[in-house]
Amino acid sequence: MSPEVTAFFDEATNTISYVVRDPKGSACAVVDSVLDFDYASGRTDTRSADAIIGFVREKGYEVQWLLETHVHADHLSAAPYIQQELGGRIGIGDNIRIVQDTFGKVFNEGTEFQRDGSQFDQLFHEGDSVHIGQLRVDVLHTPGHTPACLTYVIGDAAFVGDTLFMPDFGTARCDFPGGSSETLFASIQKILALPDETRIFVGHDYKAPGRDDYAWETTVGEQKALNVHVGSGKSAEDFVKMRDARDATLAMPKLIIPSLQVNMRAGQMPPADEQGNVYLKVPVNKL
Numbered sequence: 225m226s227p228e229v230t231a232f233f234d235e236a237t238n239t240i241s242y243v244v245r246d247p248k249g250s251a252c253a254v255v256d257s258v259l260d261f262d263y264a265s266g267r268t269d270t271r272s273a274d275a276i277i278g279f280v281r282e283k284g285y286e287v288q289w290l291l292e293t294h295v296h297a298d299h300l301s302a303a304p305y306i307q308q309e310l311g312g313r314i315g316i317g318d319n320i321r322i323v324q325d326t327f328g329k330v331f332n333e334g335t336e337f338q339r340d341g342s343q344f345d346q347l348f349h350e351g352d353s354v355h356i357g358q359l360r361v362d363v364l365h366t367p368g369h370t371p372a373c374l375t376y377v378i379g380d381a382a383f384v385g386d387t388l389f390m391p392d393f394g395t396a397r398c399d400f401p402g403g404s405s406e407t408l409f410a411s412i413q414k415i416l417a418l419p420d421e422t423r424i425f426v427g428h429d430y431k432a433p434g435r436d437d438y439a440w441e442t443t444v445g446e447q448k449a450l451n452v453h454v455g456s457g458k459s460a461e462d463f464v465k466m467r468d469a470r471d472a473t474l475a476m477p478k479l480i481i482p483s484l485q486v487n488m489r490a491g492q493m494p495p496a497d498e499q500g501n502v503y504l505k506v507p508v509n510k511l
């Protein structure tokens with residue numbers, strides 16, 4: 225089965241969100257949505273999410289799932305906002321508990337912050353499968369970028385989040401707490417073991433030297449042949465050396481501090497004070 229995939233590109237965070245529909249009906253899922261956030265003013269905006277909501281309403285689709293590939297560090301998830309407007313269940317990998325434990329400490333969250341993943345509607349385990357209408361979704365645990373990263377294999381399409389990027393850009397960084405380049409290499413081998421014609425939809429695109437347009441769709445076959453970090457049979461050892469050296473040069477994503485606090489709560493803001501005010505923390509010299 226080949227799902228109908230519609231991409232929504234957010235230029236501010238280079239994120240691609242997807243609406244994935246069962247071609248035999250109206251059921252769909254939304255993968256990795258974006259809540260716009262202007263850090264300088266502390267203001268949120270729903271422009272990006274509203275584009276998805278408008279599309280789903282216009283087509284008459286029914287949202288069954290809001291799938292997160294991982295706890296994103298570069299944008300806030302709009303899953304709860306889209307859920308409020310359109311319904312659906314919010315799912316993420318069961319290793320979210322590790323991520324909540326790590327960042328619960330970094331942000332000195334009190335005991336009211338549960339680290340058991342209970343903020344999400346469903347925690348997926350390796351090998352789980354669920355349905356979007358009649359379309360089967362198979363869950364692959366693909367950690368490395370973060371401990372909770374998942375790949376959703378939906379019919380002939382794989383939503384790989386931040387594991388593989390476009391072949392000319394390579395792979396995702398592995399230097400966030402709990403990340404591991406060795407683990408990512410092993411996870412990528414699982415994705416590359418899918419049939420060559422499998423369509424791969426990546427979570428981000430930053431263009432690449434010599435490429436003028438954004439792109440987000442490729443195939444397993446193309447990744448195996450051409451991926452600049454892992455293609456044409458590159459060894460785990462070479463990959464780890466390259467990835468770790470490159471990660472040491474990368475700045476933190478602009479929105480990492482607000483993103484982690486919100487996304488580890490399934491896209492909810494921290495609890496409001498008695499007056500209804502909401503605050504995010506900035507941990508000093510912690511990240």
Ligand SMILES: [Fe+2]
Pocket residue numbers: 294295296297298369386
């Ligand atoms: Fe990410």
